[in-house]
Amino acid sequence: MRIVVANPVPGVLHSLQQDDAPLDPKISVSGEPLTFDFPARVGRADDGAAKFYGKQVRAEGKLRRFVYVRVGTLAGDPASGWTRRMKIDIHDIDPALIEAAEAGALLAGTIDGTGRDGTPACATIRPVSWAAT
DSSP states (O other), X not given: OEEEEESOOTTOEEEEEETTEEEEXXXXXXXXXXXXXXXXXXXXXXXXXXEEESTTEEEETTTEEEEEEEEEGGGTOTTOSOEXXXXXXXXXXXXXXXXXXXXXXXXXXXXXXXXXXSSBOOEEXXXXXXXXX
């Protein structure tokens, strides 16, 4: 899988979350997109619904699955003025895209890294634009 943080706030460290630590920290110098790749496995629930698993995949309840992108101090920059996480849902990806991933395609989700107030995005991020490549 891939998460693309489009339009990140320049100069702010971002990273994936693995366990309770930052992974693959990156900074956008001038607002260029940040890309995070990670492995995920697709399983099936009893009703046939897709369920994602992996070191970066978090679970909430029986079906909700998501990935965190850490921002600022949570991404490993102790001097940052930001302590945030972006929650990117993956449990609601279109089934046709999941089938493409099961056949070997890369699932890529693109999010906007800047909130309406001009600061780094945080909380549950919507919309997420998903594509299989």
